[in-house]
Every structure is written in C-alpha cells, then in structure tokens.
Amino acid sequence: MAGQKINDLFCWEIDFEGIRVFMGSTNNGLAMTGIGFISEEDSIAYFAKRLPAANTIRDYSRNRVSAQAIETLLRGETPRVKPMLDITLTDFQMKVMESISKIPFGATKTYGEIAAALGKAKGARAVGQAVGRNPVPIVFP
Incomplete structure (x- = not known):
C-alpha cells in the first residue's frame, strides 16, 4: 500500500x-x-x-x-469467486502471503517454518514483519 x-x-x-x-x-x-x-x-x-x-x-x-x-x-471454505485485490506488496511480502494462504484452515505454522520454506532459514523476523503489514489479513490469514 x-x-x-x-x-x-x-x-x-x-x-x-x-x-x-x-x-x-x-x-x-x-x-x-x-x-x-x-x-x-x-x-x-x-x-x-x-x-x-x-x-x-x-x-x-x-x-x-x-x-x-x-x-x-x-466458514472455512474456499470461495468460488475470489475478490480482486488492490494492494501493493514487495516480492518477499507476496511470497509470504502466498505461503500463508496455503496453510490449511485450522492449521498453524511458525514464522520460522514459513521462512525456511521460502529458503530464508533465518528470516523468521522478516516473515513476521510481512505478516504484520498484511493489509488483508482475512484473505491472507
């Protein structure tokens, strides 16, 4: 944004x-x-x-x-029609959003686990900052 x-x-x-x-x-x-x-x-x-x-x-x-x-x-379901988004994210923030959107409903992952999956083993804090700046936390939970 x-x-x-x-x-x-x-x-x-x-x-x-x-x-x-x-x-x-x-x-x-x-x-x-x-x-x-x-x-x-x-x-x-x-x-x-x-x-x-x-x-x-x-x-x-x-x-x-x-x-x-x-x-x-x-409701824990996948919408048939996803809303168009008007957000501005860095490449890293977008990768984080894509990663967290793949976490199954009701499941959790630590920032460290997400960072490791993105190839940034020591990037837990950066993942946390990206999540904290998420303008649409329901779309990217």
Whole structure:
C-alpha cells in the first residue's frame, strides 16, 4: 500500500457470527480488511490513518464480492469467486502471503517454518514483519 494513491475508499462491514469485519475497496479491488473495531467510525478512522488522502465512502456495491468471499473464508471454505485485490506488496511480502494462504484452515505454522520454506532459514523476523503489514489479513490469514 506504500506509495499507492487512492482517491476513494469504499467502506463496508459485515457481521459473521458475532465477528464484525470491516473492509475497504477501491475501484480496482479490496485494499484492506480489519477485525476488532468497536464501531464503523473506528474502522474508518483506522483506514483513514493508513490512507490519509482517501475519501472514505460507505458503499456495499463495491464490496459485495469481497464480503461474500470473506464470509465463505470465515466458514472455512474456499470461495468460488475470489475478490480482486488492490494492494501493493514487495516480492518477499507476496511470497509470504502466498505461503500463508496455503496453510490449511485450522492449521498453524511458525514464522520460522514459513521462512525456511521460502529458503530464508533465518528470516523468521522478516516473515513476521510481512505478516504484520498484511493489509488483508482475512484473505491472507
């Protein structure tokens, strides 16, 4: 997301079995998600902090496919249609995201295990930083 110019961020929330999930999309796809915000205002403030130049707009239509995919993922299933993403990642971050997306639902791996699988035996901290900067943690858990 660094260096990415976004004019409009279309925000929406869903409630899945008591879990409030917030999402923000651009005209090009899902840009960020978040869980654990108390209110929609808190989520928009978080999104605005990460994308201060963006105009936040409440809009379901821009998030419909993402919302359906996220609900499917939260059920532990694979969505038939994956949302388009509008995120900027380094090559290493993308490799980490691809690696963590292959971890079966309910299973875990340590950052060290992921780093080793990527050929970076001492890269656990770098993997942790990549995961921490993940703008769509539900899509790439």
